[in-house]
Amino acid sequence: xxxxxxxxxxxxxxxxxxxxxxxxxxxxxxxxxxxxxxxxxxxxxxxxxxxxxxxxxxxxxxxxxxxxxxxxxxxxxxxxxxxxxxxxxxxxxxxxxxxxxxxxxxxxxxxxxxxxxxxxxxxxxxxxxxxxxxxxxxxxxxxxxxxxxxxxxxxxxxxxxxxxxxxxxxxxxxxxxxxxxxxxxxxxxxxxxxxxxxxxxxxxxxxxxxxxxxxxxxxxxxxxxxxxxxxxxxxxxxxxxxx
Amino acid sequence: xxxxxxxxxxxxxxxxxxxxxxxxxxxxxxxxxxxxxxxxxxxxxxxxxxxxxxxxxxxxxxxxxxxxxxxxxxxxxxxxxxxxxxxxxxxxxxxxxxxxxxxxxxxxxxxxxxxxxxxxxxxxxxxxxxxxxxxxxxxxxxxxxxxxxxxxxxxxxxxxxxxxxxxxxxxxxxxxxxxxxxxxxxxxxxxxxxxxxxxxxxxxxxxxxxxxxxx
Numbered sequence: 410x411x412x413x414x415x416x417x418x419x420x421x422x423x424x425x426x427x428x429x430x431x432x433x434x435x436x437x438x439x440x441x442x443x444x445x446x447x448x449x450x451x452x453x454x455x456x457x458x459x460x461x462x463x464x465x466x467x468x469x470x471x472x473x474x475x476x477x478x479x480x481x482x483x484x485x486x487x488x489x490x491x492x493x494x495x496x497x498x499x500x501x502x503x504x505x506x507x508x509x510x511x512x513x514x515x516x517x518x519x520x521x522x523x524x525x526x527x528x529x530x531x532x533x534x535x536x537x538x539x540x541x542x543x544x545x546x547x548x549x550x551x552x553x554x555x556x557x558x559x560x561x562x563x564x565x566x567x568x569x570x571x572x573x574x575x576x577x578x579x580x581x582x583x584x585x586x587x588x589x590x591x592x593x594x595x596x597x598x599x600x601x602x603x604x605x606x607x608x609x610x611x612x613x614x615x616x617x618x619x620x621x622x623x624x625x626x627x628x629x630x631x632x633x634x635x636x637x638x639x640x641x642x643x644x645x646x647x648x649x650x651x652x
Numbered sequence: 653x654x655x656x657x658x659x660x661x662x663x664x665x666x667x668x669x670x671x672x673x674x675x676x677x678x679x680x681x682x683x684x685x686x687x688x689x690x691x692x693x694x695x696x697x698x699x700x701x702x703x704x705x706x707x708x709x710x711x712x713x714x715x716x717x718x719x720x721x722x723x724x725x726x727x728x729x730x731x732x733x734x735x736x737x738x739x740x741x742x743x744x745x746x747x748x749x750x751x752x753x754x755x756x757x758x759x760x761x762x763x764x765x766x767x768x769x770x771x772x773x774x775x776x777x778x779x780x781x782x783x784x785x786x787x788x789x790x791x792x793x794x795x796x797x798x799x800x801x802x803x804x805x806x807x808x809x810x811x812x813x814x815x816x817x818x819x820x821x822x823x824x825x826x827x828x829x830x831x832x833x834x835x836x837x838x839x840x841x842x843x844x845x846x847x848x849x850x851x852x853x854x855x856x857x858x859x860x861x862x863x864x865x866x867x
Contacts, residue, residue: 450705451723453723501783501784502781503781525785525787525788526741526785527749527785527787527792528787530740530741530745531742531746533742545749545791547787547792548787548791549821550819550822551820551822552773552776552818553783593738595719595732596705596721598739598740599740599741602740603741603742646721647720647721648720649720650723650729
């Protein structure tokens with residue numbers, strides 16, 4: 410969306426530089442009622458600084474799309490606990506210590522849309538690929554199918570699932586250059602590249618900054634044209650899980 | 653005292669592992685299925701997939717090799733075998749939904765003799781349900797095996813004529829492993845493949861909510 414905004418003066422030429430100076434600047438303009446896609450899986454590749462920034466920023470009545478309804482009292486869980494989320498779209502509403510969601514849900518203060526995890530990923534991918542809806546056998550004949558169009562295709566019962574178009578995506582990368590080309594680290598990739606393509610405004614926090622040309626072209630997972638704003642947050646390693 | 657012993661969780665995981673041949677690509681669900689990888693010998697090249705974007709997943713790391721950036725879908729720290737790869741969530745589930753996995757082993761609350769499987773909710777109005785990737789795996793993998801306790805703690809049947817809990821998928825289960833037996837799900841219903849030594853067929857049938865045929 411922001412090709413023009415991202416171009417800054419550099420001598421007498423323009424150059425693309427999507428880096429902003431702060432998380433607050435990165436989140437500027439997110440409106441009440443926005444559909445916000447939040448990357449990360451099991452806290453790995455989760456854009457924690459951006460989620461915390463969104464709590465500060467104040468937008469409310471949000472629809473949040475994330476793999477879970479949050480865990481413990483931090484991140485997405487805290488956003489829900491602060492009463493800022495009117496609807497959560499996720500594959501796991503129950504995960505260890507999802508206390509804040511359960512409290513808010515029990516009060517009837519949040520709408521829950523349960524989506525099988527692969528359907529969630531594919532609905533996001535579809536949005537990014539300009540596919541408004543698709544038929545899938547996943548969930549056919551189950552509660553997930555209730556209220557959805559179903560059709561037998563190639564001998565298999567399928568249900569119609571719609572793309573999830575985000576207003577905003579919040580993602581985390583391992584390395585980014587000023588064009589917004591992104592590389593992810595190990596299992597930190599997860600939903601991030603798919604969400605980067607599914608939103609009108611993609612905001613990325615990156616652990617490291619690379620010079621343009623430094624990232625080997627074959628290793629770039631998300632091409633920069635899918636990213637609108639970048640902020641450097643050296644967040645460090647995700648927490649180690651003690652089980 | 654009965655003259656037979658049910659399998660422990662570990663023995664059950666090892667029993668399933670015995671049936672997984674070299675070369676298969678396999679996803680292991682949450683719970684007992686996750687243990688199965690521990691019983692596939694390293695030299696048998698089975699390629700494990702994890703929903704969060706890993707093919708070629710290896711066992712849990714030693715403490716000094718622990719990598720905070722690498723967990724499986726059950727959020728346990730794992731390793732990557734030589735030859736392994738990473739990809740994003742939509743590609744990961746395209747591997748599942750596109751029929752690229754030879755096998756998925758799922759935990760289950762209930763399995764019916766028509767292959768229906770229920771593994772995500774115990775009632776229609778569960779407060780905070782957890783579907784995760786189970787419906788995609790159940791619908792997409794080439795084979796579905798279920799690993800489960802034969803009965804509930806209260807002694808109610810979990811292997812049934814028809815499931816009573818909300819379904820994960822219809823008609824997909826091919827084989828069931830419990831602490832008592834291994835059953836194939838066929839057009840004729842449950843067929844006995846294996847049972848613990850000393851357990852009579854009548855005793856097994858009494859603990860099962862659908863007919864078991866012995867070939």
